[in-house]
Amino acid sequence: MRALPAKSPSVRQLLCAAVLPLALGLSACGGTATSAQPEKPASTTSADPAVAAAVPERFKKAGVIKVASDIPYPPLEMFDENQNLTGLDVDLAAALGAKLGVKLELQKQAFDSIIPSLQSGKNDIIMSGMNDTPERQETLNFVDYLHAGFSILVREGNPENITTVLDLCGKTVAVQKATVQGDILRSYEQQCKDKGSAPVNITELPMETDVQTAVRSGKASADVVDSAVAAYAAKTAGDGKTFDIVRDPANPAGYKPVYTGIGVLKKDSELSQALLLAMESIIADGSYDKILKKYELSDYTVKKTGLNLGKDTK
Template sequence: MFRARFVTATMAVAALSASLSACSNTEDSTQPKQSQVAVAKDSALAAMVPARFKGGVNVASGVYAPMEMLTESGKFTGFDYDLGQAIGGKLGIGFRFENQDFDTIIPSLQSGKHNIIINGMNDTAERQKTLDFVDYFHAGMAILVKKGNPDHVGTVLDLCGKSVAVAKATVQSDLMKTESRKCPGVGKPAMKLVEVPAETDAQLAVRASKATADVLDAAPAEYAAVTAGSGKLFEVVHDSQHPGGYAPVNTGIGVLKKDHDLTLALQAALKSLIQDGTYKQMLAKYKLTPYAIDAALINGKA
């Protein structure tokens, strides 16, 4: 999307991973338990499921707490997992979640490995060229820094000249490239973007002082600040000019355009969950109520 070249960190991902291997996860909070979501099948909705998906759908996902988390035994849990199970319950089909690297998650649908994406994926115009989105969440992006904010970051432009960790192939990566272009205008050098494979790597980079900040969606940022190391590792920068986060966008379930009949079934099931209150109950469970949507949309439209 962006043609301009930006300063990037010279460290390779492999070197970053090696340098972070000494960071122990023992400080982090107790592993979450897998949720058991019981939602009754709706026969009218189940009739909307295309015949080729009657055996269930394979879901491309990842780890992006509290949207997706893993239990000690490696099973998925989190808001997105619960939502998937609830939609599957309404439709009378199974949703099988599998881990997939985010930068290969769309190709995994195109190859037939997976059928849909539920991974906190932002609904953007660029992605809509390939996918349709059943939108279920709305939030901006936030800046996560070490506890105590040692570099005194107050706004996004305070990151000019500093190392910023972002997960590859994300909206956050595009956002920071755009923000970095503004740095010369305020008399500062460009940001040094450290693109890593996953959000967990970005947080490790901040913990190991390989990056000043991690930029990610607001909900996972707030969750990390409260839970990681029992709340002793990170804090979220609250910019008074952007109280809801930077560049708020919809998050949706990604479906290939050729599977529009499945998209309509997913939208109908989500609409039912919103109407019967199940959706709000799940949001409240993960303290995500501020990011609720009012209606089930496709590509941001009714």
């Protein structure tokens, strides 16, 4: 999955002005960055000694696991009205940390450099709506915690009458850079040709906020994004009437459902196992379901977590 609905073309500047004075340690405009924590602990989840015992010693000693996250990306990572960090991943990190006995500390990281940030040792894991794909599994293990497809987000009223993904053929569609949506749209090239249309003209932009601004301004006909993000944007952007979601009866759950997971480098397999145990524990005690319900994401629940479940996705 991969953003705060832009309320004006200058939303990034507004976020910077609001965030810089806060003691979040978060750079909302730069790529260098820094931890971002909610004002108050988001979890009342009980500890689990068996899970804590599985945490590798170096993380026990440090007392912290650094989490790379492309902030903002609502409803996974976002700011509330007081510019405090909140969202599904924020609460999930707090609940997992309670089980592990260490703090999971979110660090702002641009999505296109999020895997290199682990490889350089800057961060330890990824929680940023990252889809679990075979290509990414060559570098990462995934502890999967969501399952959702992709939706088409258009301007209110759907002025270009887009009803299915093939209606995007020949149109300019914006997606966030380094996400899988671009590859998914390219996979429809032959079907576009078969219907006598040009392929989708894909514009890749740095952040999901930029993508939504492109659609809002008419520079792009649509945004192809994870269904949960599209639903949140359609519900909350502006006065709630800025975007519509294309409802395709043949794909009610979105196109090509995929798993979303916590990414961990292959070499840190013990950490992957500890996170898997923690995820199983919060599912068992009901914390997981409560967090998803809080953010209206229960439709994207995984009935059972696991490692690298995204074997059949591309």
